[in-house]
Amino acid sequence: MGSLLFHINTIVLPYETISRYESSNSFFKVNTGRANTLVQFLLCLGTALARHSKTQLELDTETNTTTPKMLEKLPLEAHASKIYTRNIFLEVEKEIYREMRHCYITSSLEKDGIKKFNIADTNIRFKVVNNYVVEFNTHDTIVSCSCMGFTHVVYLCKHAFCVFRYNEVELIPEKYLHVQWMRNVLPDRVHDVANRYSAEEDEESVLRRNMFELLTDCVDRLSHKLDCLNALYAQLKDIKDKVFKEFPAEPPCNSKHSIISELVG
Known part of the structure; x- marks a missing residue:
């Protein structure tokens, strides 16, 4: 097995897959060339x-236990903070902020419930640099x-948010909520102890793990809330x-003799 070479570099890769190949090398932090064995x-x-x-778990914890600062304090912004992951929310928040600062409706036309808006897009000096056309269906909120x-x-642009705000759409x-950008897109079992450490699956072990996870969730939710943590501790x-x-x-099962007997059989 140790002498088996991993000849991934001998595969003829199409041009469009080169960037993906290089990204994979960066992810593994190894040059998967002829010198690397399959074991390596x-x-x-x-x-x-x-x-x-580990990184995914840290990001999920940050998203679920902290509240981001709202730049505009709009209903759409508050809704986005509750449904998106933190990184995606920050990108969506930028679009909402830019919509408020650099977009405005120059004209509109409505026919059979379909509204067509001309949106002016300005730069930091508030000079119009481009114009866009946004169509909005008032019946099913398609934009x-x-x-x-x-x-x-795969998240809405500032021009769409401009039309939503004009039409008082608050959610x-x-x-337009793509599953890959949503909170808790990964099932809980992905980070479960049983999956990470091959833990036992008997009824008592599962119940003990679930109890620890419930306690961890409560402590995480009360992070930086000292009074609430003291109440939970009490x-x-x-x-x-x-x-x-x-x-x-x-x-009796907690005695040293029982524990040693269980370990050595």
Whole structure:
């Protein structure tokens, strides 16, 4: 196995896949050339996936336990903060901010429930640099912009937000919420202890893990809220005192002899 070479560089790659190939090298932080064995590649893959999982967990925790600062404090902005991941929300927030500062409607026309708006786009000196056409269906809130921004980045552009604000649309329509940008897009089991460490799956072990996860979720949600954390601590202490009073002695399975016997069989 150690002598088996991973000849990924001998594969003829189409031009459009070269950037993806280079991105993969960067992700694994290894040049997957003739000098790398399959074992080395798999070791690098495991390290890269572990690093990626750690980063993903940190970002999810930040998104779920902190509230971003609102630049404009608009209903659309507040809705975006609740549904998007933090990084995507910051990009959407930029579009809303630019819409407020650099976009305005120059003319509009309505026919059969379809509104057509001409949007002027200005630079930092508020000089018009471009014009776009946005169509808005008042019946089903379908919006399309000539800039094709949603097609490129899969979240709405500033011109669409300008039309939404003008028509008092306070929630981003569900049809424009791409699943890859949403919170909790990954199922909880991805970060579950059982998946990461091959934990036992008996009923008691699963219940214990679920209890620890519930407690962790509560502590994370109350981050930087000292009064609430103190209240939660007092409640947990009351529960502990009640349990220790009802069960004053440890069960036999917790004795050193039982633990050693279980480990060595």
